[in-house]
Amino acid sequence: MLSVTILGNNSAVPAFNRHPTSQVVTQDGTNYLVDCGEGTQIQMIRYKVRRGKISHIFISHLHGDHYYGLIGLINTFGLLSHQQDLHIYGPAPLQQIIEIQLKVTEAYLPFHLHFHTLTDNATLVDNEKIRINCFKTTHRIECYGFSFEEKIMKRKLLIEKVRKAGIPVSFYTSLQSGLDYLTPKGGIIKNDEVTMASENGKKYAFCADTKYDESIIEHIYEADMVYHETTYLDNLRDKAEERFHSTTRQAATIAKKAKIKQLLIGHFSSKYNTLEQFLIEARDVFPDTELATEGKTYEIH
Amino acid sequence: MLSVTILGNNSAVPAFNRHPTSQVVTQDGTNYLVDCGEGTQIQMIRYKVRRGKISHIFISHLHGDHYYGLIGLINTFGLLSHQQDLHIYGPAPLQQIIEIQLKVTEAYLPFHLHFHTLTDNATLVDNEKIRINCFKTTHRIECYGFSFEEKIMKRKLLIEKVRKAGIPVSFYTSLQSGLDYLTPKGGIIKNDEVTMASENGKKYAFCADTKYDESIIEHIYEADMVYHETTYLDNLRDKAEERFHSTTRQAATIAKKAKIKQLLIGHFSSKYNTLEQFLIEARDVFPDTELATEGKTYEIH
Numbered sequence: 001m002l003s004v005t006i007l008g009n010n011s012a013v014p015a016f017n018r019h020p021t022s023q024v025v026t027q028d029g030t031n032y033l034v035d036c037g038e039g040t041q042i043q044m045i046r047y048k049v050r051r052g053k054i055s056h057i058f059i060s061h062l063h064g065d066h067y068y069g070l071i072g073l074i075n076t077f078g079l080l081s082h083q084q085d086l087h088i089y090g091p092a093p094l095q096q097i098i099e100i101q102l103k104v105t106e107a108y109l110p111f112h113l114h115f116h117t118l119t120d121n122a123t124l125v126d127n128e129k130i131r132i133n134c135f136k137t138t139h140r141i142e143c144y145g146f147s148f149e150e151k152i153m154k155r156k157l158l159i160e161k162v163r164k165a166g167i168p169v170s171f172y173t174s175l176q177s178g179l180d181y182l183t184p185k186g187g188i189i190k191n192d193e194v195t196m197a198s199e200n201g202k203k204y205a206f207c208a209d210t211k212y213d214e215s216i217i218e219h220i221y222e223a224d225m226v227y228h229e230t231t232y233l234d235n236l237r238d239k240a241e242e243r244f245h246s247t248t249r250q251a252a253t254i255a256k257k258a259k260i261k262q263l264l265i266g267h268f269s270s271k272y273n274t275l276e277q278f279l280i281e282a283r284d285v286f287p288d289t290e291l292a293t294e295g296k297t298y299e300i301h
Numbered sequence: 302m303l304s305v306t307i308l309g310n311n312s313a314v315p316a317f318n319r320h321p322t323s324q325v326v327t328q329d330g331t332n333y334l335v336d337c338g339e340g341t342q343i344q345m346i347r348y349k350v351r352r353g354k355i356s357h358i359f360i361s362h363l364h365g366d367h368y369y370g371l372i373g374l375i376n377t378f379g380l381l382s383h384q385q386d387l388h389i390y391g392p393a394p395l396q397q398i399i400e401i402q403l404k405v406t407e408a409y410l411p412f413h414l415h416f417h418t419l420t421d422n423a424t425l426v427d428n429e430k431i432r433i434n435c436f437k438t439t440h441r442i443e444c445y446g447f448s449f450e451e452k453i454m455k456r457k458l459l460i461e462k463v464r465k466a467g468i469p470v471s472f473y474t475s476l477q478s479g480l481d482y483l484t485p486k487g488g489i490i491k492n493d494e495v496t497m498a499s500e501n502g503k504k505y506a507f508c509a510d511t512k513y514d515e516s517i518i519e520h521i522y523e524a525d526m527v528y529h530e531t532t533y534l535d536n537l538r539d540k541a542e543e544r545f546h547s548t549t550r551q552a553a554t555i556a557k558k559a560k561i562k563q564l565l566i567g568h569f570s571s572k573y574n575t576l577e578q579f580l581i582e583a584r585d586v587f588p589d590t591e592l593a594t595e596g597k598t599y600e601i602h
Contacts, residue, residue, distance in 0.1 A: 012376070012377075012380050013377050013380050013381065014342060014343050014346065014377075015346070019343070038339055038340060038342070038343075038369075038370065038373040039339060039340045039343055041315065041339070042315050042320070042339075042340055045315065045316070062402075062405040062406060063406055064372060064373055064376045064402070064406060065376075068339075068369075068372055068373045068376075069339065071365060071369055072339040072365055072369045075313070075365045075366075075369075076313075076314050076315075079313050079314050080314065091405075093401070093405045096401065097398075097401055097402055097405070100394070100397065100398055100401065101363075101365070101398055104363040104392075104394045104398070104442070105363060105364055105365060105442070106441065106442055140407065141405070141406070141407055
């Protein structure tokens, strides 16, 4: 029940019909927006992402291709009478940038806007369904990745067997938590006779913009899917280093060392018209690699 | 040699594949950008407007649908090594909004950025080819329209006749200005024997966002083409009044009273899926009306 939908997969300058970074992580019907480059709200319309369902937005860093669409989205939420509180997580200066623009508009927002300043290795959201953490990456300016960890799912009731055994509804929650049922007559109904295991919770991580740095491995270790940037092909390793970005082989090496299950690559430089070579180079190191393609949803199994 | 290309014709919320306000006024090969809603740089790519040719940007007011794309465009100019100075004309707070965002990016811009604060009834550009003025409109916040007046063109040389008459090249500029030529032997070659009149300079005006207000008429009087907003159809006249916008009949009435030649209408509310009714209502009052259609260039004759 965890998935990610790509809204923008390009680096700084839009090109070849590719857009700046944005993606939507969906868990059990809740949408979390990660980065919000210019035009994100238009991409949401194009790919039928329900804007009204968003109440948490995570901004990795303040290079424009990761946040210039945020003010427009907030403004649109206001015009569309969005009611839910909106929580925005980003580097400290983001609050002032947004607030100064809201002030000149003289607009009334019909919802509360909460700014949360990112710090290294912090837990941003922690509820019964999901834990969302952030971790620093190594970029030219302050930058964070985000990890999304589903909580271990409750056991699934085999409802006909539960009913046949005469277990009262008031005990269902205990059954889902794995308890056996003691009958009024002193018998035991073993939990695994009337329930089955759900899938374990899945883990997705977004590694933002970063140069090759193994220090992120501990944050994405054994994740089910990881997005890692590959701004350049491997022959531009020096340029990547200089600009605090990564290449195909570098992203794939991180994936391999972190023992993740699937790698998603994106943030392609606008110098590249086509992307096949990205896939070839990354798969050579880490076979379970996919291109982050705009409009596509990746289910995390 | 004056034309306008529409990049965005919708009001605040993008919808039905219509985008927020932006247009390019082109005069004799120079592009002037008027307003810059979110996604303008992407629209420029789509409609093959040469970004590199822009060195003047005019922002009517600080509602987001008229300027949220500006910071992204400036950033892209930087990344693409734009060399020309860039002049930005807008309400005073725009400078701080842009500068704070450039500062957090820690980006180096390879060109100079000049901010010019708009005041009522000012001349913004005045050179041998064009005069660009601004004038206040009546909107919820400080807002300006812009007029583009070509200077009267020089006379056109009939080059074969000029050569046959033996007029030296050094006198060509005087011929273009309308002077007769005195031959060394004391004869006169009348100017209209060797030149012909060019078309007069044309005038285009962009009336930004505004409620119905006849005070703009003096600024657009007898213009060859005027863009006037029509956010609503005429049955929503009360809503237009309340929100400081105009309807079809109101825009057309201004056009008629100002004795302009052609009216272009735009800034359509996102409540309207189709636009035919806008044209019907406006033409009922002022027949020479066209819809501002994205991607279309309107030559001003």
